[in-house]
Amino acid sequence: MGRLIFFANPAKAWSLLSPSRCINSNVKAVISSAIPRSSIVSFSSSTSPSFARSNNAIERIRRQQRIKENDDECLKALPEAKFMIYAGGRPLLYKLDDRNRPPKLTTFSQLQDLLPENNSIANSSVFLRLLDEGDDVPLFAMSVPKQDEQLLEKIESVLNARFYDIRPALFMVPPEWSGLMTGASSLLRWHKNAKHCWTCKSPLTRNASGCVLKCSSDSCSNTFHPPTSPVGISLIEDVDKTRALLIRQAMYPPGMYSCVAGFVDPGESLEECVAREAAEEAGVEVVPDSLRLLGSHHWPVPAGSLMMGCVVATETENPSPCDHEIEAVRWFTPTELKNALEIVDKNPKLRWAKDKDPDILFVPPRGAIANTLIRSWLNERRL
Numbered sequence: 001m002g003r004l005i006f007f008a009n010p011a012k013a014w015s016l017l018s019p020s021r022c023i024n025s026n027v028k029a030v031i032s033s034a035i036p037r038s039s040i041v042s043f044s045s046s047t048s049p050s051f052a053r054s055n056n057a058i059e060r061i062r063r064q065q066r067i068k069e070n071d072d073e074c075l076k077a078l079p080e081a082k083f084m085i086y087a088g089g090r091p092l093l094y095k096l097d098d099r100n101r102p103p104k105l106t107t108f109s110q111l112q113d114l115l116p117e118n119n120s121i122a123n124s125s126v127f128l129r130l131l132d133e134g135d136d137v138p139l140f141a142m143s144v145p146k147q148d149e150q151l152l153e154k155i156e157s158v159l160n161a162r163f164y165d166i167r168p169a170l171f172m173v174p175p176e177w178s179g180l181m182t183g184a185s186s187l188l189r190w191h192k193n194a195k196h197c198w199t200c201k202s203p204l205t206r207n208a209s210g211c212v213l214k215c216s217s218d219s220c221s222n223t224f225h226p227p228t229s230p231v232g233i234s235l236i237e238d239v240d241k242t243r244a245l246l247i248r249q250a251m252y253p254p255g256m257y258s259c260v261a262g263f264v265d266p267g268e269s270l271e272e273c274v275a276r277e278a279a280e281e282a283g284v285e286v287v288p289d290s291l292r293l294l295g296s297h298h299w300p301v302p303a304g305s306l307m308m309g310c311v312v313a314t315e316t317e318n319p320s321p322c323d324h325e326i327e328a329v330r331w332f333t334p335t336e337l338k339n340a341l342e343i344v345d346k347n348p349k350l351r352w353a354k355d356k357d358p359d360i361l362f363v364p365p366r367g368a369i370a371n372t373l374i375r376s377w378l379n380e381r382r383l
């Protein structure tokens with residue numbers, strides 16, 4: 001992945017902090033006066049460990065954990081951080097014409113210049129992770145008011161970037177950014193919506209990193225973590241492994257087929273979920289123990305989902321769509337599936353195109369886990 005480099009405003013004290021230096025007490029004083037802490041509840045007050053850079057994966061992960069859980073450590077990370085910016089759930093991306101446009105990151109200093117005086121970066125940003133390259137730069141995400149059109153235009157103009165709808169944006173960014181982008185989207189939406197305790201209705205307060213919300217009532221003290229819903233999504237093959245079964249929901253654009261998918265019910269295993277969804281949506285019985293988990297990724301809707309991608313086998317020869325959700329179920333030969341994949345590879349925006357020919361069959365574009373499953377299945381057949 002290419003490194004994104006931005007230049008901080010040298011007039012800001014933050015930009016003088018070399019990533020390779022430990023923060024001494026004088027610099028701490030500058031940071032404390034510059035970052036408003038008024039509405040941040042300190043969940044932990046232990047002395048922060050050294051702020052020295054990590055140089056291996058375990059150190060990086062442990063430093064991430066400290067930033068998430070220790071408010072002082074998180075506030076110290078802000079001045080050297082890069083930020084993904086969202087407006088009404090729409091991420092800010094580079095203005096490029098084709099695919100592989102990464103999110104446009106900004107520095108703390110740039111944000112201070114762009115945002116109104118009364119906007120607290122600390123209170124409106126959430127920590128995501130350390131970028132595992134170079135100096136382990138902390139990556140945060142923050143949301144700016146979508147109704148402030150003047151501010152949005154200023155951000156787009158100054159940074160030479162644009163806010164895009166998240167769904168098409170997911171198919172534009174390089175794969176290594178998609179999980180971060182969807183995770184940030186879900187985390188910011190959670191902060192926007194989760195304002196009161198489920199038990200006693202008292203206001204919730206956040207920790208510095210934004211990874212925990214806590215009930216403000218002393219007699220309750222509930223804590224809340226960001227929700228993620230598990231989803232089983234499966235490519236169903238016949239037992240001879242010569243055909244793949246895909247479905248068409250009525251809501252899909254004309255010509256598009258995809259894999260069977262659904263939320264894991266409480267108490268269900270992934271295997272049980274996949275077997276149930278295959279029966280419900282496609283009317284086929286899954287062969288026990290045939291499930292192969294090929295991978296997983298995060299998806300931003302509805303509130304944040306972990307999509308677990310599987311291949312399962314069936315002996316059912318004649319599938320049947322459920323009448324209220326699925327419009328069609330269809331076997332694809334490897335050649336037919338390869339054609340459908342090539343069509344969307346050539347035109348990744350096909351699902352949003354108007355006046356599509358329903359006889360031109362295609363599958364979800366790169367970035368969707370269904371695309372990965374189909375591509376993997378074809379790769380196994382050297383296609």
Ligand SMILES: [Zn+2]
Binds near residue numbers: 197199217
């Ligand atoms: Zn409560």
